[in-house]
Amino acid sequence: MTLQNSITGNSIKLGIDIGGTFTDAAIELADQRFTAKTLTTHTNPDDGVLAAMDLVLVQAGVEISDLDLVVHGTTLATNALIERKGAKTAMLTTAGFRDVVEIGQEYRFDLFDLFLELPAPLVPRDLRIPIRERLGAGGRLLMPLDEEDVVKAIDRLRQADVESVAVCLMHSYANVAHEVRVAKMIRAALPDISVSISGEVAPEMREFERFCTACANAYVQPKMAAYLLRLDERLKGKGLNCPLLMMLSGGGLTDIATAAAFPIRLVESGPAGGALFSASIAAENGLLDVVSFDMGGTTAKLCLIDNGKPQTSRTFEVARVYKHKKGSGTPVRIPVIDMVEIGSGGGSLAKLDSLGRVTVGPESAGSEPGPAAFGRGGDQPAVTDANLLLGKINPAGFAGGKFPLDLHASETAMTEHICKKLAAPTPEASAAVVEIVEENMAAAARVHAAESGKEIRNRVLIGFGGGAPLHVANVMAKLGMKQFLVPTGAGVGSAVGFLRAPVSYEVVRSLHQPLASFDADIVNTSLEEMKDTATRIVEPAALDQPLTEVRSASMRYVGQGHEITVPVPCHRLSQQDNASLREAFETKYREIYHRNVPGAEVEVITWSVLVTAPVPDVGVFEALPDSYNPEPNSFRTVFETRPLAKVDYAVFWRPDLEPGAQIVGPAAIEEEETTTILPRGMQATILGSGAILGCLVSDQKLSEDSLGEPAQEKTNA
Numbered sequence: 001m002t003l004q005n006s007i008t009g010n011s012i013k014l015g016i017d018i019g020g021t022f023t024d025a026a027i028e029l030a031d032q033r034f035t036a037k038t039l040t041t042h043t044n045p046d047d048g049v050l051a052a053m054d055l056v057l058v059q060a061g062v063e064i065s066d067l068d069l070v071v072h073g074t075t076l077a078t079n080a081l082i083e084r085k086g087a088k089t090a091m092l093t094t095a096g097f098r099d100v101v102e103i104g105q106e107y108r109f110d111l112f113d114l115f116l117e118l119p120a121p122l123v124p125r126d127l128r129i130p131i132r133e134r135l136g137a138g139g140r141l142l143m144p145l146d147e148e149d150v151v152k153a154i155d156r157l158r159q160a161d162v163e164s165v166a167v168c169l170m171h172s173y174a175n176v177a178h179e180v181r182v183a184k185m186i187r188a189a190l191p192d193i194s195v196s197i198s199g200e201v202a203p204e205m206r207e208f209e210r211f212c213t214a215c216a217n218a219y220v221q222p223k224m225a226a227y228l229l230r231l232d233e234r235l236k237g238k239g240l241n242c243p244l245l246m247m248l249s250g251g252g253l254t255d256i257a258t259a260a261a262f263p264i265r266l267v268e269s270g271p272a273g274g275a276l277f278s279a280s281i282a283a284e285n286g287l288l289d290v291v292s293f294d295m296g297g298t299t300a301k302l303c304l305i306d307n308g309k310p311q312t313s314r315t316f317e318v319a320r321v322y323k324h325k326k327g328s329g330t331p332v333r334i335p336v337i338d339m340v341e342i343g344s345g346g347g348s349l350a351k352l353d354s355l356g357r358v359t360v361g362p363e364s365a366g367s368e369p370g371p372a373a374f375g376r377g378g379d380q381p382a383v384t385d386a387n388l389l390l391g392k393i394n395p396a397g398f399a400g401g402k403f404p405l406d407l408h409a410s411e412t413a414m415t416e417h418i419c420k421k422l423a424a425p426t427p428e429a430s431a432a433v434v435e436i437v438e439e440n441m442a443a444a445a446r447v448h449a450a451e452s453g454k455e456i457r458n459r460v461l462i463g464f465g466g467g468a469p470l471h472v473a474n475v476m477a478k479l480g481m482k483q484f485l486v487p488t489g490a491g492v493g494s495a496v497g498f499l500r501a502p503v504s505y506e507v508v509r510s511l512h513q514p515l516a517s518f519d520a521d522i523v524n525t526s527l528e529e530m531k532d533t534a535t536r537i538v539e540p541a542a543l544d545q546p547l548t549e550v551r552s553a554s555m556r557y558v559g560q561g562h563e564i565t566v567p568v569p570c571h572r573l574s575q576q577d578n579a580s581l582r583e584a585f586e587t588k589y590r591e592i593y594h595r596n597v598p599g600a601e602v603e604v605i606t607w608s609v610l611v612t613a614p615v616p617d618v619g620v621f622e623a624l625p626d627s628y629n630p631e632p633n634s635f636r637t638v639f640e641t642r643p644l645a646k647v648d649y650a651v652f653w654r655p656d657l658e659p660g661a662q663i664v665g666p667a668a669i670e671e672e673e674t675t676t677i678l679p680r681g682m683q684a685t686i687l688g689s690g691a692i693l694g695c696l697v698s699d700q701k702l703s704e705d706s707l708g709e710p711a712q713e714k715t716n717a
Contacts, residue, residue, distance in 0.1 A: 011068035011543065015498030016052060017270050018045050018074035021297020021347045021367045022466060024492035024673075025052035027060045028499055034060040035492045037402070037466075037673055039367040040297075045076060046231040050238070065239045068543065071498035073247030073269035076227065077220040079298055081122075081267065081318045081330060082343055082362055086219035087163035087194070091123045092153050092182060093211065094170040095130035101211050119329060121212075122219045127160060129153045131182070137512075139175030150182055154189045164194040166218035168211040172199030173510045194221040201262060202333045204510040204606055209315060209333040216318070216332050217264035224263035232256045243541040245503065247273050250312065250335035252504030252612065254537055265334050267318060268341070270494045271301040275310040275337045277497030278462045281487040283308050284689050290460045290485075291445060292339070293475065294493065295467035297347040298364040302445045303339035304454055311452060313338035314508065314554070314565075314606075335506045335608070340448040344440045346384040346467040347371055350414075350433040352421050358429075360437045372413035373405040381417055383467070385410035386433035389426055391638040391649070392470055392677050394670060431641040438471050438641075442478035460485050464493030469676040473665075473694055474641070488690040491673020503545070504612030505537040513604040514558065518578040527551065527573075527609060534611035545613040554606040555585045557597050563605050564588055625660040625688065638666065640679060647680065654692075661686040664697065 016025045018040055025036045036055035041048040049072070057064060080086045091098070101121040110116055121128075131150055134143035157165060165186055172179045176199030183195045198214035232244055246259040249268035259266055271294055278292035282305060292303040292310070304311045316336040317329030343362020347370060353359050360383060365371050371382035373395070387393045388410050395405040411426055418429040449456040461484040463472030469486045476484040489496050507530040513523060531549060538547060549570050554563035566584045569577070581604070586596050632650035640647050647666050654671035662685050663669070665678035669692060676692055678684050684694040 013069045013499050015071045015495040017494040019296040023048035023052045024495040025056040026495040067242050070244045073273045075270040077267045080220050087222040089164045089219045090127040090162045091166045093168045095132045098128035098130050122215045135171045145178045164218040166214040167197045168214050173203040209331050213332045220263050225260040228260045272337045273494035273497035275303045277493045280500045293463045294465045296345050296465045298345040300344040300441050301341045311338040340444045342444045344437045347382050350381045358432045373410040375406045381413040386430040389430040427639040435641050438474045464490035466491050466674050469674045484694045486676045486692040502612050502615045503542045505534045506610040507534045508608045510606045515578040515602045520573045530609040538611045542613040550610040552608045553604045557600040627660045627662045630661045657686045659688045
């Protein structure tokens with residue numbers, strides 16, 4: 001069986017990913033992969049989806065009615081949060097608590113910045129409306145809901161032309177009755193307004209994270225729900241008769257109805273597909289610990305993968321705005337593949353700050369109008385413009401030649417916005433932009449590794465997305481890493497990753513249980529309800545595959561502020577299981593902290609149930625064949641950021657390179673969707689999987705005399 005058959009089986013699956021700039025589609029059939037890339041249509045994203053699908057279906061010779069499964073992911077929700085382009089949102093909350101989302105945890109992420117500005121809440125204070133009611137921590141009624149307050153709040157919503165509402169009442173994770181009643185009243189009076197209730201969006205303790213998650217869900221819901229339902233209808237109209245599933249932030253898949261109700265769980269859906277892609281690529285090439293580096297048009301995402309599995313979390317920060325520091329973003333509490341995401345993509349705009357320093361992002365040109373080089377009306381320089389001006393991108397071959405780039409427009413934008421203000425030539429200004437964006441990505445990776453307590457230098461950096469191969473070598477060097485890898489299909493990595501995701505869904509719910517007074521009956525009832533909820537979502541899309549259940553619990557010593565996740569057996573629990581739960585907790589606690597706390601009581605805060613279909617198998621490629629040195633197709637001049645000099649780069653066409661090919665930089669390896677840049681001092685080998693494995697030249701020292709020599713124009717005879 002070929003590798004691709006072992007991944008897709010006999011079914012025909014299509015993966016499609018909407019990014020900030022491009023929409024990618026991928027189909028894997030037998031031993032072939034078909035891909036397509038179109039510009040993202042932000043006004044109606046489904047137009048871009050259908051265009052990309054049509055292209056890839058024609059390439060594969062497949063009709064839409066032949067598909068067995070369509071898996072879709074998107075960064076639309078993420079980009080709306082990063083760029084603050086969501087719906088006009090209000091929040092109804094328990095009287096006295098409307099400032100919770102602004103006070104947060106009273107955490108200063110930089111103690112020494114006297115002018116520190118905390119991230120602004122998604123909902124402004126005048127739209128955070130208090131209502132009188134109160135439930136206790138266990139869900140007991142303390143003060144009945146004042147429906148007159150709700151009626152008055154609805155009038156304010158109407159007058160303010162609010163598009164979406166988050167209902168965030170205290171302790172709704174234990175008793176959602178008041179939130180349900182408020183939501184029912186809002187929907188009856190204002191049927192066109194989207195309503196999110198925190199007890200359903202994030203039924204977990206800690207009101208700050210729960211409120212922020214519900215507000216974020218409400219903020220993106222109108223746009224996302226309208227898009228998803230419209231896409232589903234249009235695909236059915238074109239003849240699609242198989243399930244359409246959405247990629248979740250945690251690496252699972254769900255149906256359209258669930259995704260439309262809880263779009264916040266899609267906030268990292270595209271990047272999650274990329275992390276699964278990296279994990280699959282690592283397995284194919286016999287790697288265990290890697291760093292996933294996904295750079296698209298709007299953002300860059302970095303994820304640690306340990307022993308072939310992406311790092312996961314139940315808390316995530318979107319849009320960190322201050323040197324990638326924890327606490328400087330919007331927290332959301334959902335199951336998520338843990339990664340750091342920054343506004344550094346190919347479309348990220350370059351400008352000068354108030355001190356005259358070059359900065360890049362988080363604002364992005366996206367696809368409308370796109371970088372200046374796209375010739376679609378953009379007049380500000382983006383990272384793509386800088387790479388084009390440096391010679392790293394072939395203007396005639398960008399995106400397989402489908403989007404020829406305008407070099408003059410890039411030069412005009414760079415001159416007007418950067419060069420004149422810095423009094424610097426175009427190459428140096430472009431080099432500054434690229435240097436800043438690469439340092440931003442390296443800094444984000446360092447911070448993420450430090451927060452995770454992980455070593456990064458001995459890992460392999462896997463670069464994919466349209467932008468990462470251009471920068472992966474330099475980012476690797478900045479991080480002190482030894483190797484990078486660019487897989488085949490790198491330009492559409494997330495879309496391919498969707499094809500390798502299991503159909504699964506995770507339900508998380510807070511249910512406080514001290515082990516000293518463990519109530520097995522209450523826990524069993526809750527776990528069965530959670531299992532039923534997840535199974536209803538997974539079963540219709542599992543294509544008759546057997547389902548498995550995985551349970552876990554977030555536990556801590558009484559008095560601690562944070563929990564660790566511990567596996568829970570899937571049988572019906574009894575009172576005697578409190579001893580095994582404690583043993584599992586203390587074993588995991590000792591693994592992390594190298595000690596336990598003798599005599600301390602243990603409690604469970606949150607329970608989780610994951611129902612999943614089997615994970616697709618991944619084959620491992622055999623040993624590397626004999627090496628050879630390929631001839632370049634041509635040469636071109638590239639202005640390197642270090643040491644700010646023109647250099648001759650050998651240009652190779654990736655589909656022509658067979659396994660075993662060895663290339664010594666400076667070189668550019670071009671393909672349909674991206675270009676891998678191999679600077680001087682680095683070399684690369686084509687592996688049996690077709691991936692490019694790059695590293696520092698180990699047996700060759702660069703001559704200092706050769707640095708900065710003017711490049712000569714050459715062609716390969």
